[in-house]
Amino acid sequence: MELFSEIYSCYYQVLRHLLCSQNALTQQDIRSRICGEGFEESLLSIIPKLEDGTWNLLEKDGNLFCSKISSSFLTPVSDLEKSYLKALLSDPRINLFLDREQTKALQSMLSAVSPLWSPGQFRYFDRFPDGDPYEDETYRNRFRTLLKAQKQNRYVDIDYTSPAGRRLHHHYIPARLEYSIKNDKFRLLALKPEHPSKVRQARSHRRIQAEAEPDRRTCETVCPNTRQQERYPAKFRLEILNLSRIQSVRPLEKTLSSPVDLNAMIRHSYYREPLRLRIVNKRNALERAMLHFANYEKNTTKIDEDTYECLIYYNSNMETELLIEVMSFGPMLTVTGNDRFLSLLKDRLQKQISLSP
Amino acid sequence: MSDFQELIKSFPKTREYVRDFFVYGFKTREEFSEKSPRTYDNERRRLESWLGEYVRKDHVSRGANISLAIDSNLLDTNPLFRVWKTKSFTDNDIVLHFLILDLLRDGDTLTAEEITEHLLTKYEAFFDTQIVRRKCNAYEKEGLLQKKKAGKTVVFSLDNSLADWIRSNDNMLDALAFYQMAACFGIVGNHLIQQFDHQNQSFRVKHGFWVHTLEDEILLALLQAMNEKCNVHLEIKSSKNGVMNFSECTPLQIFTSTRSGRRFLCGYVIKSRRFTCYRLDTVKTVRPLQPSAEYDALFSTLCRNQKWLWGVSFQGNGSRHPEKLTMKIQIREPAEQYIIDRLKREGRGGTVTKIEPGIYQYEIEVFDCNEMLPWLRTFTGRILSLTCTDQFVEHRFYRDLQAMYRMYQIEKTPASESIRTE
Numbered sequence: 001m002e003l004f005s006e007i008y009s010c011y012y013q014v015l016r017h018l019l020c021s022q023n024a025l026t027q028q029d030i031r032s033r034i035c036g037e038g039f040e041e042s043l044l045s046i047i048p049k050l051e052d053g054t055w056n057l058l059e060k061d062g063n064l065f066c067s068k069i070s071s072s073f074l075t076p077v078s079d080l081e082k083s084y085l086k087a088l089l090s091d092p093r094i095n096l097f098l099d100r101e102q103t104k105a106l107q108s109m110l111s112a113v114s115p116l117w118s119p120g121q122f123r124y125f126d127r128f129p130d131g132d133p134y135e136d137e138t139y140r141n142r143f144r145t146l147l148k149a150q151k152q153n154r155y156v157d158i159d160y161t162s163p164a165g166r167r168l169h170h171h172y173i174p175a176r177l178e179y180s181i182k183n184d185k186f187r188l189l190a191l192k193p194e195h196p197s198k199v200r201q202a203r204s205h206r207r208i209q210a211e212a213e214p215d216r217r218t219c220e221t222v223c224p225n226t227r228q229q230e231r232y233p234a235k236f237r238l239e240i241l242n243l244s245r246i247q248s249v250r251p252l253e254k255t256l257s258s259p260v261d262l263n264a265m266i267r268h269s270y271y272r273e274p275l276r277l278r279i280v281n282k283r284n285a286l287e288r289a290m291l292h293f294a295n296y297e298k299n300t301t302k303i304d305e306d307t308y309e310c311l312i313y314y315n316s317n318m319e320t321e322l323l324i325e326v327m328s329f330g331p332m333l334t335v336t337g338n339d340r341f342l343s344l345l346k347d348r349l350q351k352q353i354s355l356s357p
Numbered sequence: 358m359s360d361f362q363e364l365i366k367s368f369p370k371t372r373e374y375v376r377d378f379f380v381y382g383f384k385t386r387e388e389f390s391e392k393s394p395r396t397y398d399n400e401r402r403r404l405e406s407w408l409g410e411y412v413r414k415d416h417v418s419r420g421a422n423i424s425l426a427i428d429s430n431l432l433d434t435n436p437l438f439r440v441w442k443t444k445s446f447t448d449n450d451i452v453l454h455f456l457i458l459d460l461l462r463d464g465d466t467l468t469a470e471e472i473t474e475h476l477l478t479k480y481e482a483f484f485d486t487q488i489v490r491r492k493c494n495a496y497e498k499e500g501l502l503q504k505k506k507a508g509k510t511v512v513f514s515l516d517n518s519l520a521d522w523i524r525s526n527d528n529m530l531d532a533l534a535f536y537q538m539a540a541c542f543g544i545v546g547n548h549l550i551q552q553f554d555h556q557n558q559s560f561r562v563k564h565g566f567w568v569h570t571l572e573d574e575i576l577l578a579l580l581q582a583m584n585e586k587c588n589v590h591l592e593i594k595s596s597k598n599g600v601m602n603f604s605e606c607t608p609l610q611i612f613t614s615t616r617s618g619r620r621f622l623c624g625y626v627i628k629s630r631r632f633t634c635y636r637l638d639t640v641k642t643v644r645p646l647q648p649s650a651e652y653d654a655l656f657s658t659l660c661r662n663q664k665w666l667w668g669v670s671f672q673g674n675g676s677r678h679p680e681k682l683t684m685k686i687q688i689r690e691p692a693e694q695y696i697i698d699r700l701k702r703e704g705r706g707g708t709v710t711k712i713e714p715g716i717y718q719y720e721i722e723v724f725d726c727n728e729m730l731p732w733l734r735t736f737t738g739r740i741l742s743l744t745c746t747d748q749f750v751e752h753r754f755y756r757d758l759q760a761m762y763r764m765y766q767i768e769k770t771p772a773s774e775s776i777r778t779e
Contacts, residue, residue, distance in 0.1 A: 001581075003574050004368045006446035007499065008548045010439065011364070012454065019455060039439075040406040041363045054448050056482050057455055068480050069459035075552050076458065077519045079500025084545040088536055097532035106529070109519050116542060117580050120610075123623075125668055127615045128702050147531065150559050163695075179539045180563040182615040189561065263431045284597060290380045292617050294566050297428035301415070313428070325616075328731035331760035342765075348738035349767045352758065355687060355741055356769075 001080040011046065014038045019057055020071045024064035080116070087115035092134040096143045131184030132244050142249050143177075146188060149249075150174035153256040158190070159247040171252065175238070175262050186243040191236040191260055238265050240317060269315040270297075273338035275322065277310045278303075285332035292325065309336075319344070361399055363406050364445035369641065372571045374400040375440055376638065379425040379568045407439045429565035433557045434537060437567050438547045449484070453492045456480050458501070461515035468510050469493055523553055530555040538562040541613075542577070544570055566618020569638070576611065578643035579622055583608050585645070586652035588627065592642040593635060601641075606633070607649045609659050612669050621669045625655045632659060634669035662724075664706060670725035674749045679722040682729060682750070685741040690715050696739060703732065716741065726750040730757075737761075 006012065014037045018030060025033075030050065034043045049055040050065075058065040077085075088094050089107060098106065133139050149156045153173060160168045172190035179186050279289050286308060290300065297313040314322050323344055326333060335342050365371055378401075401423055405412050413426040427436055460475050461467065467475070469490035476482045476489070493513045497504040502513045523529050530550060534557035537546030550557065582589045591604045606624030612634055613620045621634040649655070662671070665679045673680055688696045700709050700719050707721030723729065726747050733743065733754060745751040761767070 001577070002499070003544065003577050004441060004444050005499070006444045006450055007454065007501070008442055009364070009444050009446065010442040011446075012451065013442070013551055015451065015455065039363055039443075040409045042406075045363055049448065055452055056480070057452060069455055070462065073455070073459055073462065074517050074520050074524065076501045076515055076517050077523070077549070077552075079498075081545055081549055082500060082519070084542055084549075087542075088532065088540070091536075091540065093535075093539075094532060097528045097535070099528070102526065102528060105522065109522065114584065116545075116577075121580065121583055122541070122611050122613055123663070124613050124615055125666065125705070126703075130702055147559060176561045177535075177559060178561040178563055179535070181539065182564045187563075266430055287380070287596060288617075291566070291568070291619065294380065294427075294568055294618070295429040295564055297426060297430075299413070299415070299424070299426070301422070324735045327734050327737050330730070330734050330757040331764060334764055346765050346767065349761055349765055350770075351738035352740060353762060353767050353769050355739070 001078075001083065003080065007075075007078065010038060011042065014042065014046065015055070015057065016073065016075065019067040019069050020073050021067060022071050024061060024066045025058075026063060027065070030065060079113075082110055082113045083116040086110045086113045087117050090115060090119055096134060096140055127181070128183050132186055139244065142246055143186065143243060145249050145251060146174045146243070147177060149251050150177065153259065155252040155254045155256070157250040157252055158241065159249075160241055161245050161247060163242075163245070167247075172239070172241075173236075173256050173260075175260070177243075178240070188241045188243060188246070189262070190239050190241055191256075192239050194235060194237055236260055236265075238262075238269065266315070269317075270313045271315060271338065271340070273340075274311040274313045275326070275335065275341050276337035277312065277326070278334040278336050279308045279310060279332070280334075281306045281308065283332060285329065289329065289333060292329075296322075323348075361402060362445065363403060364443050365403070366445050368441075368574055371400065371403070371440065371443075372574075375404065375425075375437065376568060376571055378404055378423060379427070379437065403443075407443060408436055411436050427567060429562065429567065432565070432567075433561070434547060435543060435565070435567040435570055437570050438537075438544050440571070441544050441573075449488060450492070452482060453484065453489065456482055457489070457492065457496070458515060461502070461513065462517070464514065466505070466507075466512045466514040468512050472513065520552075523549070531559065534558075535560045538565060542573060544573055564615060564618075569618045569620060572620060572637040572640075575637050575640045575643055576620065578645070579608050579611070579637075579640075582643065582645045583610075585648065587648050588646040589624070590644040590646055591622075591635065591640050593639050594641050596636065596639050604628075604633075604635070605646065607652060607655055609652075609656050611637075614668070623659065623669070625659070632662065632671045634671075665722060665724045667705060667721075667723040667725060668728040670728050673725040673727060673747050676747065677724070679724055680726045680745060680747040680750070681720065681722045682726045682743070682745045682747075684719045684733060684736070684743045685712065686717055686719070686736055686739045687741050688715055688717065688739060693739075696736070700736075727753075730754060 014034055017037060018025065018033055021029075031043060031047065034046050038046065050058055057068055059068055060066075085106065089103065089110070095103065146156065148154075155171050155173055158168075158170060158172055160170075162168060170192055172188075172192050174188055175191050176189040177186055178189050277289070279286050289310065293310065293312055296318075298310055300308055300310045302308050312322070319341070323341070326335060326341075326345065327348065335345050404423070404425075408425060411425050411427055413424050415422040415424070425436075456476055457472060460472060460479065470486055472493065473484055473486045473489045476484055493502055494504070496502040497513065502515055505512050505514070523533075530553060533546045533550045534555060537543040537550060537557065538560060539562050540546070579589065588605060588607050591606065593602045593604060594600070595602065604624075604626060605628065606622075606626045608622055608624045609632075610623045611620055612623050620637045622637060622640065623632060623634050625631070626633050671677070686696065686700070688694070697709060697717055700707075700717065704719060704721065707719050710718045710720070712718050721729075726745050727750055730750065730753065733740075734757070737758070743751060743754050745754075
C-alpha cells in the first residue's frame, strides 16, 4: 500500500476529467481544463504528450478530440483507501453521517479488510475529555439537520443556551460546521441576519463616531477596530454556536438566494494591527513557536542572527486563546504589539505580581 | 533549468523543503545551506507550481523570502495534500491505467494475453504482454484489480461495487469531506473525495496543523509495523543539530498533541530497556524488523505508566519517578468559575480542591513536571503559589516569571497590592 503513488497523482485526475467528458473537446477546452485543475506548469508537460499521441487516449476528429474510454469510467477503490474506510468505521463521529443501514452495508463490503489504524493506537494526550456526545441520537439529528440546511443555504430557527446560561432564539443560515480537534467539539459558523432598523442604527452610530473622532485611525492602533464593520455593514453577522448547546433546530422554508463570501467576512474580522512577536532563538523557541502558531496566518522575518519577528493575524474570537498560547511560551517570546494585545498581557502580569508574596 | 520536472520520484527530499518553507518561511536561497543553489531553485520552482496561490514572496535585504501563507480558518482542505499528488510516472503507466480499467469495467475476467489483445483491437494501443502483466500484477497489489487462478491460467477482473456505492452515497461523501480535514491520513480521504468529484463546502477545522501531513508516509510504515507487532529500525535526524541517529525499538503507540499537531512514536527501546518518544517529523526512515514476542506485555506496561505522563516524557530532571506538583490559584467567585472548569478539563487527572472561598488547589504527580510549564503559565494572573518536588521546575517557573516582569516593566504597585487583599 503506497501513499505516494501515481494512481493518486494530479495528472491522472486531470486526464480522467478530460477522458470522461461527455462531448468532444477542442484544444482550447483541453488547455483550460489543464490550467484549471493541474499545477501551474502542468500544461507544458501534458499538452505535448496528448498532441503527439504518446498518451494515446484521445482520438482526433478534425479540430476536435474524442476520448477513447467510456464517460462512465470509474477508478476502483484501492486497498489503502479500503483500509482507511475500515478505520473510519471505528470512529464514533461516523454515525453523524451514516445511518444504521449504510454503516452495515459498508461494514459488509469491507469485511475482509484490516483497518489502517485502530483507536487504541493513538493517544491524544492534551485533548479535552468533554467532547460532544456523538452517541446521542438527538445530537446526531441536530447535526444532520444543520448539515442539510447548510448545503441548501436554508434558514434555520435555533433555540440556544449560551455558555453564560442565557437562552437565545434566532434565525440563522448555517455557513459551516467547524470541528475543533483540541476540544473534540463541533461549532456552527452561523450567519445571523440583522434587522434593517439595526443596520440603520449601526450606520448612524458609526457616522457620529467618525465625526466625534476624526483621527480614529490613530485611535484604532491603540484599540484596533475590526474591519468587518466597514465591509459588511450588518446585513449578516457571523456568530459561533456550540452544537452541544443548541436546544432545538428547525429548518425554515426560506433560503438564501445569493451566497455570502464567508472567507471575506472572516478576513475582514481580523484586527488591522496583527500581533507582533519577537522571538529569540533559544531553547528551540523559534521552531516551537513556528509550529505552534502554524494554524494562524502569519509572516516571519529575520531581524538579526538570532532574532525573528512574527506577525500573526487574528480577530476578537481568537484573542483569548491566542493570549493563552503566547503566555504559555513565557519569556521565550516578546510581544511588541499591537497595543491592545500588549495591554492584555501586561494586565495578566500585573495581576500576577500582585499575588506574589 | 532545462531538466526541470514538475513531478518527482521520491517524497523525502521534497518533504524537507516544503516543511522549511511552510514552518519557517524566512529562509532565503543562501540560508538553505544543506543543498546546492540549483537544488534550491528547482525545489522552489516546484513549490510555486504546486502551491502557487499560497506562496508569498517578500523582498528583504538579503534577497527574496519565499513562504507559504496558509490560514487554517479559511480552508476547506489541506493545501499541502497537493504535494502527495506529484508522483512521476511513465507514458505506459498512464495509458495502461485508463485503458485496462476501462476494459475491465463491465466485469469481464481476462488473462494478461487477452487484455493485451483487447487493448490493440478496442483502443488501437499496442503493448507487450509482459508490460501489461506487470501492470495488472501491480494493480492487484494496490487492490485496484482482483487476480484469480482458473486452472493453469491467471485472470484479472475489476470490482467497482464499493466505488459505485460511495459515488451514489452523499452521506459517505460528506463524511469523507469531514475526515480529510479532521482525522489522521486525511490525504487518503482527500484522494477519495477527489476520485468521486466531491468537494468539501460544509466543514472547517479549528486547530488544523497542516504541515504534519508530510509525516504520513512515516506514520503509515509505523502503523504497519504496529499492526504486525514488529520491532523497527529508525533513522532519526535531530531537530536541534541535524545529526543523524539510529534506534531500534518496539513501536507501541502514536502520541498526538492537539495543540501543536505534533505526533510522536512512543516505543520501547530495546537497548536501553526504556520507553521513549520520537517526533515523527524527525524520523527519516522506518525499517521493519522481526516481530516482538513481548509486544502485548510492553503495551500493557505502557498503559499502566500513562497515568504519570503529562505529555511525551518518561523522565524528569534525572529522575524516573513521578514528581508532585501543587498549584494554588485565586479566582473571583462566581464570575471566574470557568477557570476552575479549565483546571478540571485540562488538568489531565490532577485533583482540584477548594481550600477556602475563591482559593483552589490543583495537585498532580507526573514523570516530568517540566512538560507542564507551558500549561501552568496560562494561569498567569491567578497563581498564588507553585511548588514541586522537582526543585528545578519550581525555580524555572519563578525565574521565567521574573524575566517576564522585567521584559514588560511590571512592578508591584499599591494598586496591585489591593488586588491581592480583595
